[in-house]
Amino acid sequence: MDGEEYKRIISLIQDSSPKLTYCEWFDENDSLWDHTRHSHPYIELIYYVDGKGSVGIGDAQVNFSLYDTIVYPAYVEHRDAPSPERKREIICLWVDIPELVLPGPIHLNEREGMLNNAFRNIYREARRKTQEPVLLEYAIKQLLIIIFRECYEADGRNRTFERVLEYIQNHYMEKLTLEELAGLEYISKSYLSRKFRQLTGDSVIGYINAMRIQKASELLISTSMGVDEIGALVGFDSPKYFCRVFKEKMQETPSNFRKRYRAQGGI
Structure with missing residues (x-):
């Protein structure tokens, strides 16, 4: 993701009106956990509160662990591989934001705690009896912006290491x-x-x-x-x-x- 694309996505998120259509916190012993291959009509955002494992996305296998975030585009099929320990615990969100078309899944392993806080804030706000739609919309936008900022900065870090690797190959x-x-x-x-x-x-x-x-x-x-x-x-x-x-x-x-x-x- 280059700088122009990053600015375009952030501007799109800021001008949008995202709606939270699903918000649950559960572990894989819960009946809510779906082990079948499935997809959703909205963007799905998963935050791993506990556990580790893998998920099949198309023909690819993605490993995840504690504090990872995975974002699935709407209608992209995926399947969680069963975990022997059955200790996985997630916060799961579905967000309706038609303007945001993702080219593919996103996998982040941010360790600074910002994604952790953002997911928890949305969950808390969604569970309030006196829910404020404006605050919830703001919290969703904040989460999406943090995710794409992480993607942009990760791309920059990867380019940095590509240059280091190229230097090593030449010297x-x-x-x-x-x-x-x-x-x-x-x-x-x-x-x-x-x-x-x-x-x-x-x-x-x-x-x-x-x-x-x-x-x-x-x-x-x-x-x-x-x-x-x-x-x-x-x-x-x-x-x-x-x-x-x-x-x-x-x-x-x-x-x-x-x-x-x-x-x-x-x-």
């Missing part, structure tokens, strides 16, 4: 430091480390070393260069460290890797 053979990579986008080292692991499932150095080992494997197969020379070429400043990392990643030494490949008729 993996050089001596790279966490401080240098964080400085590229003016972010802290701790933030980079945390978000890098979230996005790639690996640490920064683990990702860099995996890339180096992949390139080293290609060179071991396609050239007759020495093992130490290859290690230095892909960015390892110590032959011993190169061999240790290679064995951790490939379960064999560089020399054995080359011998095995040659024995199989590689070169």
Whole structure:
């Protein structure tokens, strides 16, 4: 989502008159929980108060956990996979806002508590005996704006990490430091480390070393260069460290890797 699209959506929400057509707080032991594949005529917003699991959306499988939010466009089929623990608990809202056409489902794992508060505020207001439609409409708009702001900022964070990943791909053979990579986008080292692991499932150095080992494997197969020379070429400043990392990643030494490949008729 670019800046113009974000502004358009926020303006659309501000000018709309959303209506809350359904609002419940329940767990999966409740009869309200639907385990079948289904859809709704309105946008559905789910906040996971407790538990974890997965949901099938079309052919895709989306994992969720505590404090996650999932937004389903109107008429999009989905199905919650049964949970063995049966501990899942949600706040479920249906919002009628015809002006807002979503291109696809939204999945957020915001941890600052703003979505938590927004969902709870709507639930409390909807349960009041002296319900104020103006306040409820405002609370719904606030929730939608928070969701799309999170989407916009998440896209920005992803673009930041795409640039960091591109830099690593172009400079993996050089001596790279966490401080240098964080400085590229003016972010802290701790933030980079945390978000890098979230996005790639690996640490920064683990990702860099995996890339180096992949390139080293290609060179071991396609050239007759020495093992130490290859290690230095892909960015390892110590032959011993190169061999240790290679064995951790490939379960064999560089020399054995080359011998095995040659024995199989590689070169």
